[in-house]
Amino acid sequence: MQVNVRNKGSITILDIEGKIIGADALALKSIIDQQIQTLSSEAEHGENLNLIFNMERVQMMDSTGLGILVAAYTTIRRNEGRVVLLNLGGNIRSLIVMAKLMTIFDCYNTEAEAIGHFL
Amino acid sequence: MGERTEQVITLSLPSSMRHVYLLRAVVTEILKEADFDEGTQERINLAAIEAGTNAIEEHGDREDPGKSTIFQLILNEDGLTINTIDEGEASTHKAPEIEQVITLSLPSSMRHVYLLDVVVTEVLKDSDFAEEIQEQINLAAIEAGTNAIKHGNKENPSKKAIMQFLLDEDKLTIIVEDEGEGFTRKEVADPLDPENLLKSSGRGLFLMEACMDSVTYEANGTIIKMVKYKT
Numbered sequence: 027m028q029v030n031v032r033n034k035g036s037i038t039i040l041d042i043e044g045k046i047i048g049a050d051a052l053a054l055k056s057i058i059d060q061q062i063q064t065l066s067s068e069a070e071h072g073e074n075l076n077l078i079f080n081m082e083r084v085q086m087m088d089s090t091g092l093g094i095l096v097a098a099y100t101t102i103r104r105n106e107g108r109v110v111l112l113n114l115g116g117n118i119r120s121l122i123v124m125a126k127l128m129t130i131f132d133c134y135n136t137e138a139e140a141i142g143h144f145l
Numbered sequence: 146m147g148e149r150t151e152q153v154i155t156l157s158l159p160s161s162m163r164h165v166y167l168l169r170a171v172v173t174e175i176l177k178e179a180d181f182d183e184g185t186q187e188r189i190n191l192a193a194i195e196a197g198t199n200a201i202e203e204h205g206d207r208e209d210p211g212k213s214t215i216f217q218l219i220l221n222e223d224g225l226t227i228n229t230i231d232e233g234e235a236s237t238h239k240a241p242e243i244e245q246v247i248t249l250s251l252p253s254s255m256r257h258v259y260l261l262d263v264v265v266t267e268v269l270k271d272s273d274f275a276e277e278i279q280e281q282i283n284l285a286a287i288e289a290g291t292n293a294i295k296h297g298n299k300e301n302p303s304k305k306a307i308m309q310f311l312l313d314e315d316k317l318t319i320i321v322e323d324e325g326e327g328f329t330r331k332e333v334a335d336p337l338d339p340e341n342l343l344k345s346s347g348r349g350l351f352l353m354e355a356c357m358d359s360v361t362y363e364a365n366g367t368i369i370k371m372v373k374y375k376t
Contacts, residue, residue, distance in 0.1 A: 045259070048255050048287070049255040052255060086280070088284060090258075090291060092348060093346045093347075093348065094345065096343055096344070099343075117277075121352075124352070125337070125348055125352075126337050126342060127342065130342065
């Protein structure tokens, strides 16, 4: 699994690639936690804590990975930030639906729409 | 993570040439973690395939899928050692003409979970399962393996998580065994309960049950048996 971090104004986009399973899911957690920490310390009240997880190149995710997305969501919200999911593949979407988490996550199919969420 | 300890991964395959690719897939994945350069990785991989082919061909007089050939892959800071163990007559208790049993034994570390993905993907490659079903089986196997490694064996690398894959004409059976204290299924909280929705764990068993046709818990939950039928 690989993660590329890029910025669009005050929005941080994590392009995630590969399989979010096992130890790789835990590696993703460290990357997300680090981003949250950096962004939270940069601004008061979650001003810059706007994250997009781009899942376009995620081939597979297990419950460890899903748990990490949920933990990221709760931490970001607690820090008054926002997070959206972009480009969910069929199997990832089914996983989120099965876990009844579709109402929790804001999901978009294009980057422009995802960015629009924060404007 | 126990990097200093020796990691022993055991793969037991029916003695048939069609399973050599599985050895190759597992070795390829293990080497990705090790510090060998690409050329060395290729040579090790070739050597592993040669050793595998040799073991299978020389097993008794010829290929015999009723027997197993065991490959022990030992990864430590000095490098990778591959041992081939001839199980001889010991494994003939399974009906060879119906089932081919593939066994993978892993030290209980989360870093080995990806190997389950590799093995399941390879086992299912030539099966009649639709792609979508293969993905479900793969997820269930990873969840069961994670459950054994994390909750059963508490990520103690000296404890083994053992997975058996039995592919026959009408179904795939996956048996996962750990060395933990076990658990009672009924006592595991429902992850779909509104008060549990935002928890960061506890979805593994639910997903296994959602993905497979049947999931049974034996020996106080230290053995999980999952079945997926082809039709």
